[in-house]
Amino acid sequence: MSDSLHFYGKSSDVVAVSLPNQTGSVIDQWSELRSAMTQTVPDSFTRDEWAYLMSFLDTTHLNQPFKECFGETIPAGAGPVVRLFRPRGRIALWLPNNVSLLGPLTLILVSLTGQPLRIKAGSQSNNLTKDFLDFASSRLSDCALRRYLADSVICETFDRHHIGNTEMAGEAQVRIVFGSNEAAREIHSLPHPLESIGFSFVDRRSEVWIEEESLSDKLLTTLLKIFAIYGQAGCTSPRRVVLLGGDTSSALALRDRLVELWPTVLPGLPAMNVASENTMARQWAAALGWDARIAGSNAGVIAVGEPDLLVIDSGMFLGISAATPEQAERTLPDNIQTLGYASQEPNHIRWLELVARNRIKRLVGLDEMHHFGPLWDGSEFWRQLFEAVEISS
Amino acid sequence: MKELLAAPPYSNRNDDDLLRALVSLSAEQLSGCPEYRRVWPDWSGADKFDELPWLHVGVFKHLELRTHFDGVHYERTLKSSATSSGVSSLIVLDRDSSELQSMSSLAILRDFVGGEIRPLLVLDSAKSLRVRGHLSARVAAALSLKPLASEIHFLLEDPEDARSMQWDKLEALLDRFDDLLVYGFTWILWMAWSAEIPERIRSKLTGKRIQFVHSGGWKKLEDRKIERQEFDRTLLMDLSPDSRVVDYYGLVEQVGIIYPLCEYGYRHVPAWAHVIVRDPYTLQPLLNQPGQLQLLNALARGAPYHNVLTEDVGKIIEGPCPCNRSGPKFELIGRIPKAELRGCANV
Numbered sequence: 101m102s103d104s105l106h107f108y109g110k111s112s113d114v115v116a117v118s119l120p121n122q123t124g125s126v127i128d129q130w131s132e133l134r135s136a137m138t139q140t141v142p143d144s145f146t147r148d149e150w151a152y153l154m155s156f157l158d159t160t161h162l163n164q165p166f167k168e169c170f171g172e173t174i175p176a177g178a179g180p181v182v183r184l185f186r187p188r189g190r191i192a193l194w195l196p197n198n199v200s201l202l203g204p205l206t207l208i209l210v211s212l213t214g215q216p217l218r219i220k221a222g223s224q225s226n227n228l229t230k231d232f233l234d235f236a237s238s239r240l241s242d243c244a245l246r247r248y249l250a251d252s253v254i255c256e257t258f259d260r261h262h263i264g265n266t267e268m269a270g271e272a273q274v275r276i277v278f279g280s281n282e283a284a285r286e287i288h289s290l291p292h293p294l295e296s297i298g299f300s301f302v303d304r305r306s307e308v309w310i311e312e313e314s315l316s317d318k319l320l321t322t323l324l325k326i327f328a329i330y331g332q333a334g335c336t337s338p339r340r341v342v343l344l345g346g347d348t349s350s351a352l353a354l355r356d357r358l359v360e361l362w363p364t365v366l367p368g369l370p371a372m373n374v375a376s377e378n379t380m381a382r383q384w385a386a387a388l389g390w391d392a393r394i395a396g397s398n399a400g401v402i403a404v405g406e407p408d409l410l411v412i413d414s415g416m417f418l419g420i421s422a423a424t425p426e427q428a429e430r431t432l433p434d435n436i437q438t439l440g441y442a443s444q445e446p447n448h449i450r451w452l453e454l455v456a457r458n459r460i461k462r463l464v465g466l467d468e469m470h471h472f473g474p475l476w477d478g479s480e481f482w483r484q485l486f487e488a489v490e491i492s493s
Numbered sequence: 494m495k496e497l498l499a500a501p502p503y504s505n506r507n508d509d510d511l512l513r514a515l516v517s518l519s520a521e522q523l524s525g526c527p528e529y530r531r532v533w534p535d536w537s538g539a540d541k542f543d544e545l546p547w548l549h550v551g552v553f554k555h556l557e558l559r560t561h562f563d564g565v566h567y568e569r570t571l572k573s574s575a576t577s578s579g580v581s582s583l584i585v586l587d588r589d590s591s592e593l594q595s596m597s598s599l600a601i602l603r604d605f606v607g608g609e610i611r612p613l614l615v616l617d618s619a620k621s622l623r624v625r626g627h628l629s630a631r632v633a634a635a636l637s638l639k640p641l642a643s644e645i646h647f648l649l650e651d652p653e654d655a656r657s658m659q660w661d662k663l664e665a666l667l668d669r670f671d672d673l674l675v676y677g678f679t680w681i682l683w684m685a686w687s688a689e690i691p692e693r694i695r696s697k698l699t700g701k702r703i704q705f706v707h708s709g710g711w712k713k714l715e716d717r718k719i720e721r722q723e724f725d726r727t728l729l730m731d732l733s734p735d736s737r738v739v740d741y742y743g744l745v746e747q748v749g750i751i752y753p754l755c756e757y758g759y760r761h762v763p764a765w766a767h768v769i770v771r772d773p774y775t776l777q778p779l780l781n782q783p784g785q786l787q788l789l790n791a792l793a794r795g796a797p798y799h800n801v802l803t804e805d806v807g808k809i810i811e812g813p814c815p816c817n818r819s820g821p822k823f824e825l826i827g828r829i830p831k832a833e834l835r836g837c838a839n840v
Contacts, residue, residue, distance in 0.1 A: 198835050198836065199835065199836070200835045200836055226835075330835060330836040331836070332836070333835060333836025334835075334836040335836070337836070369774055371830070371832035372773050372806075372829050372830060373804070373829045373830060373831050373832055374832065375773040375774050376549070376551075376773055376785060376802075376804055376829050377551065379549050379773070379776065379802065380549035380550075380551035380552055383532045383548055383549050383552050384549075384551070384552050384555050384556065386531050386532045387528035387529070387531050387532050387552065387556055388528075388531075389531065397774040397775070398773065398774045398775075398776075412555070
């Protein structure tokens, strides 16, 4: 794809971005793919995952990174250019085993830059990125997007010791690693170009904080859906719900209401090993002092405990603690990522002050906890796929 | 309990006595182990085996449980192999229970391989014994055969390498003995015995009477498409016709209770143990349907591992068995199938 300059403006500043000529077409072609996506769901995707991918491909949504990072589109010559953003070049993306949609979503965002992308998928799991690539390539007609996917994207599967890791690190100007702390450390210590940059999206935990006055069945339905998509396996999934202003009896009432709602919100049987793990988790939690109940047909475990009681590591375990804001803040995990919140005063300065004092990476409403975007884990990683050039006249 | 263990394992079963013993044992465990009591805060008694308080086997991967009672003397900690989850179960052994558990496994094994005393060859390395305070499941399984052994020989140089067989050592033993007992984890036994056996060893094996006892999962062999018939045939090749292969099922969390496969494909429950099958979704007991196996025994006192819900699938088979062993029996179907949760690889 040949490049041309696109102009954007934020307040009085005009910036130029060097982008492939066909960026607009690529966005339209992704959006057009959605009609094919409505007709079938590949076996490797759940319906929820596929539906989220479709919503991600909406034209307005795909234009959002440009708007957030560079401003509104403006015509050339609208004012003096103060910055030029130029793609850094080749991008390498490492994905762990059993990863969710992060692969396809990152692929889509990277495609907007037109830069070559080499993806290493986990070696012991479904490769959703490859499956999505195959789907897109088979459904798209001959167009800029299809040519980009065919000519500029490589998706491979190999293990952590494979020479491919060294090759990827050695040739990329940008390294993006999703995975464990150890995996990220290993990858960034591979020889890489001096001026290349790296992003590590590593082990994180998320929580939901709800003010007691904000409780409603609608909110709890959202909470159950958000939790159950990935359980604890998702970095954006809540492991703990903090009931602000509540006490133990209101926390128990919240737990019981969630257990009651579960079968209607999340009908169906879990896999047998998930049911078995939940049986174990309920007992493990009880042994440690949680007041735990099984939800659905052994599909989840919801438990009430003191704020400083450790949340046990089990896929479908959700802890609830009644706490004051001070207790909740004191017991935030060190690697907190997303704080989903429900408040009568969502815009109150105390929420911003909370984020400012802690290492929270995202403060969002419950229904946005799993939303992925160009700003992730505290890094404007998509914007940094471009280097900034100072321009003055 | 010692009187019960002195009787043959598959006769004279008295379920009323066993239930009473298990109710009493459960009460003792609940009062001596606070974590266990927190799991079953309201339990006060049982009229049926399925009303007894159990623990999921996975709990032992996360908690090192101990039951305190007068005179308890804790010994070593038994550690599972962690092949499936990567996390070992830790079972604290106490002196009283260990004695009963040894008697139990001996009584069961004697029923399957006879009571003759003969040399025991272990497909492991003596190095595996030298871990202070801990005992691996593999070594514990081998040592359960010790009362049937006149002497014990470890045949592997490296415990992690099934191909490190010390053929010279085996050759010397074959020169001295015609009747041997061999124990190995299933896949290690296969790797060692299916390897290219040197011709000089092959000829010395001819006509020898060897009872092979193996335990541990079949998964690695299933991956290699090795079936039981081929496994047994390979091991028994050229041996005397009264040689035998005995495959037993057992858990670290049920140490002392082992379930050898009978000639008709079933696992028989000894008089001091019981088995229940539960629906994994409702936890209701099931009859004649596959479900999660729950194993109970009246031997374990030092920690509440006397009653565990396993992650194995099985089915209780009613009616007599042509092998003439009485009491409950079950078919072991396999492990609960795994389906990974997708996420960001956090856990």
